[in-house]
Amino acid sequence: MDKLVAVLDEQNIEYEIIKHSKQLNxxxxxxxxxxxxxxxxxPTLILKTEKGYCCLIISGDYGRVDFDSLRKILSVEQVKLAxxxxxxxxxxxxIGSVSLINRDIPTIIDSQVNRFQYVYGGTGVPQTTLKIRPSDLEKMNEIVGYIR
Known part of the structure; x- marks a missing residue:
């Protein structure tokens, strides 16, 4: 988590890391x-394609992942959860702790996260949560596309 904090601080990102006593699954x-x-x-999901791995950051109310639309966005034949x-x-x-910030992995974002001033997701460390602005997720990740 030190690396996450260093990267966020380096970019002057407003964030909060919240510790909690139980794992949120x-x-x-x-x-x-x-x-x-x-x-x-x-939540940050990791997808596997024939071209490699990709992150998918979704709004918690997204429902079922539409793999057909992900195949089109990524221009791949196959997409599945890693x-x-x-x-x-x-x-x-x-799984369940994957950070919202994965700078070296191509990322797709659910545009519905922009409905909120802040979103809450993983830090890479169990029992901690990152609170961050959706616009900063876009700055901090390598965005390759959007769903919804």
Missing amino acids: TAQEGAEYFGIEIGQTA SPKEVEQVTGSM
Whole structure:
């Protein structure tokens, strides 16, 4: 998490890292814990394609991932969720803790996160949450496309 904090501070990003006593495993748990709308939670999913890995940052109320639209955005034949082992290899984090900031991985963002002043998502470390402006997610990641 030191690397995350250093990168955010270096770019003068306004953020908050919130520590909590229990692991938050779902968008619903996060929304309840922080007293926010489920859409303000922003899980980071790791996708696997024949061209490599990609991040997908979604609004917690997105529902089912539309793999057809992701294939078009990424210009690939196949897209699937990376396995837990692959997620750990690519990000250094376990599923459920993947950071919102992954500067070296191409990222697709759900444009619906922009409905909110702040979104809440992973830091790469269990039992911590990053609170950040959606516009700063765009600055801090290599954005290759948008859904919705």
